Amino acid sequence: MIKLAVDVMGGDNAPDIVIEGVKLLLEKDSEVEVQLYGDEKYQFEHDRVTFHHCTEMITMDDEPIRSIRRKKDASMVRMAEAVKYNEADACVSAGNTGALMSAGLFIVGRLPGVERPALALTLPTVDDKGFTLLDMGANADAKPEHLEQYAIMGNIYARAIRKIERPTIGLLNIGTEDKKGNALTRETFKMLSERSELNFIGNVESKALLSSVADVVVTDGFTGNMVLKTLEGTANNIFKMLKAELTKNTKNKLAAGILNKDLKGLKNKMDYSEYGGAVLFGIDGIVIKAHGSSDGRAFYNALRQAKEAVKENVVETMRKEVTND
Template structure:
């Protein structure tokens, strides 16, 4: 299995990307990595390994680049080249922590959509209290979808939950402002019966306050709302641990309490740590395209590579393709 990796993408590239790559190579003996980037920049962090191949690129897609033009204009960038590798069958999947908009635009126009998928969706696993997590989509690929797009998101999310998370009948929920069927805006009201018609274990509307309690295994929403929910969860987690740190270092007595509570606090932090859950996958493309968090450290890159490997291993793309073909 070959995964093409953008060695230049992300706030901590190339060091964090390369360190994550070596961790994945150590953990997954079936994995081969094609690492794309500016060799002179990556060289200080590279070491010989039989399952890594370096592909030199002269350009880099920057975070400030225009998303729609970046990949088209910078054809020899590490991001453009990993997408091209997937398109041409030189790699089974690709991963980047770089410019999100550019990766989504490049994935759409270079890798291409699965026939029958109107709009791809950005999906990731978010934490829950029980540690199992839930899949949420869309997280920003399409801010203004139509009701039928949300129904397709539900189908794609269900396939992933069955294939990768091994859930026989995943609970699918539609994010809304109330649980009653008639609640919501025009989009959610119209999407509800369309999702209901699919062969899914549809739980109906779910509220955002119940997400981390594990109210559903797959949660569907538009990209605008999903992106705000994602960033709210991330921001709340960071703020919560900052407040806890301040509280536990405020006095000698508090510091003693911190020592006693250390193991419990570590467990909570692990549950809320985005680096444990991998990246966000662009569902609906002809091959797995994974977007890692822009601030990814080596652990996050490792988790994103594990996610890419699982999507290939469990043939998620082909299953989505077959499922959509049957429902059309």
């Protein structure tokens, strides 16, 4: 039985969507047990659920490191401690991203040999394959050796979870030519080119990301976070413009009624929460960050992703292939 620790109190729409996602997982999957951490008034009865009452919670406004150190009885802290002390196999929260990364780093701990953990997220593409982008913001600054480790960890994840036999690895850059970019990308390019075990295809441009240019794309956390926010903002605004255009007169409203199902399908296709949450790579345990505004279905996907990562021994594989490099 796989044991998942869950922060009931984290996220914009917690605890309702957390409970909804957990119940959906329990309904669909008989291989998991769930340990819930939060206010006991939200507990419910199920033979595969254990509830742990917590007197504190970490809010979206809390300073990450300080809150992890001071709020010892916070649901996020105790959830991470369950992984640290092998009481749970993985943990999932939709709460404060910085605090969860701090909990992963300072409570669960870093894998030996990993210099910088990275936050990775699988994003949608036009052909539904998706691509994994890292770092999404765990570290604003990076060195070439950090990006090299990101590529190795991304490669392991794509093989184990996304079931891609030989994932293509791309380096995000301002052009596809070998000599393009700054000192960081040029040196990283040389290092990745020498890794024969990686299917490194070279530099990739941001305009090609949604066209499945690579299965895994590596970059520094500052750039990765900017890319994520740009893609998210662009998608949201396109749908706002479509809605405005399709409701401005009677003729367009009739067309909108006919296209309603297709437009909803397109919107769901662009929703990266369908792929699960963001994974904190390089940590000695599985730590999943669900989107802060997740609904029940999105939180369920993050839970399912955590379960698969445990089942496929992702952390042990990273321990062997990254730390013994």
